[in-house]
Amino acid sequence: MTSDTCVDCRERDASVNIRNRRLCAACFSRYVTGKVAKRMESYRFTTLSADQKRRLFLPVSGGISSLVLLQILDDQLQRQIAKRNRTAYDIVVARVVLPGEQDQPTDAKWYEDLKTSFSKHTFLPLLALHNVLRLDSRIVEDLECLGLARKVNESDEELFDRIMSSTTSNTARSDLRSVLLQRLLVAAAKKEDCEGILWGHSDTRLAALALADVAKGRGGSVSSAIADGPSMYGIGFNYPLRELYEAELQTYGLVASEPLLQEVADRAAPVQAPASIRTTAIDDLLSTYITSQGEKYPSIMANVVRTASKLEVRRPDGTTAACRFCVMPMRGQLGGQTRTTDLCYGCQRMRQDIRT
Numbered sequence: 001m002t003s004d005t006c007v008d009c010r011e012r013d014a015s016v017n018i019r020n021r022r023l024c025a026a027c028f029s030r031y032v033t034g035k036v037a038k039r040m041e042s043y044r045f046t047t048l049s050a051d052q053k054r055r056l057f058l059p060v061s062g063g064i065s066s067l068v069l070l071q072i073l074d075d076q077l078q079r080q081i082a083k084r085n086r087t088a089y090d091i092v093v094a095r096v097v098l099p100g101e102q103d104q105p106t107d108a109k110w111y112e113d114l115k116t117s118f119s120k121h122t123f124l125p126l127l128a129l130h131n132v133l134r135l136d137s138r139i140v141e142d143l144e145c146l147g148l149a150r151k152v153n154e155s156d157e158e159l160f161d162r163i164m165s166s167t168t169s170n171t172a173r174s175d176l177r178s179v180l181l182q183r184l185l186v187a188a189a190k191k192e193d194c195e196g197i198l199w200g201h202s203d204t205r206l207a208a209l210a211l212a213d214v215a216k217g218r219g220g221s222v223s224s225a226i227a228d229g230p231s232m233y234g235i236g237f238n239y240p241l242r243e244l245y246e247a248e249l250q251t252y253g254l255v256a257s258e259p260l261l262q263e264v265a266d267r268a269a270p271v272q273a274p275a276s277i278r279t280t281a282i283d284d285l286l287s288t289y290i291t292s293q294g295e296k297y298p299s300i301m302a303n304v305v306r307t308a309s310k311l312e313v314r315r316p317d318g319t320t321a322a323c324r325f326c327v328m329p330m331r332g333q334l335g336g337q338t339r340t341t342d343l344c345y346g347c348q349r350m351r352q353d354i355r356t
């Protein structure tokens, strides 16, 4: 026996180094899928009545994380079919093409390939960010809180372009974009009768998100934003990859037998420092920093998420007021006298960088 034997099975040669343990590809894959399975326990058969059909929404970004999630769940569902001839839930996959991405002709082809590889699931047609104006029945009204009102005869595309060009800082622009994306995905999930959204965020991504939220004055709602369970949007949120690092998901993609996964894991570019800090949105800055530094200090990153998750999570209990725009919980009670605005502190700050 060589010294480089997998510490788990003690049989096969180790090929990956995970959290200071040398594992073979098979044991490593089991480690990743085990973490996801544990996080998906609330969607087991035992929580389902005999004739109930459960639908879960899975947004894919084109990156490795959401793709790994789709592959692991697809595998789980196929095993359920083989064993019981039915699944505990169905998956509805959606992809939003963000502004700046739509010029890539490969995108539609990639999505078609994805559909072919995971043909058991429902795939929504590609969505554009401006579809939020059509799918979210309250968004146009809520945008008025930010001083952005629709003009007479203005089309969705025109209004959307005007919204996006109204920001005077990159941070506000990226903040606005992420709220619109969230609202679009929630609206699409509700329209598809899904009871929950499965977010493909890794631990690394959640740490970046938590720190960026604090930096943007959204610290009060961080724990609610990254918690598993009922969300303020009136739909369940789940982060099944929350205990896995970005680098681990990439390794998983590389050792997976699914060619699409290998391809995306392969092309995941090394993290580049932004050219100019002054013109970079705080989200991108922290994301770059954490992805590059997180590899060196993974336990610190894991602590960011764990600590943020331990803070008070406010649920939609009928008394918690939600921000009109980002739908996150706010201080002050519904119907109480303490509330002076419809917007949370983070959205008020964002509004200062919106030219109306």
Ligand SMILES: [Zn+2]
Residues within 6 Å of the ligand: 006, 007, 008, 009, 010, 011, 012, 023, 024, 025, 026, 027, 028
């Ligand atoms: Zn092994």
Ligand SMILES: [Zn+2]
Residues within 6 Å of the ligand: 323, 324, 325, 326, 327, 328, 343, 344, 345, 346, 347, 348
């Ligand atoms: Zn808000």
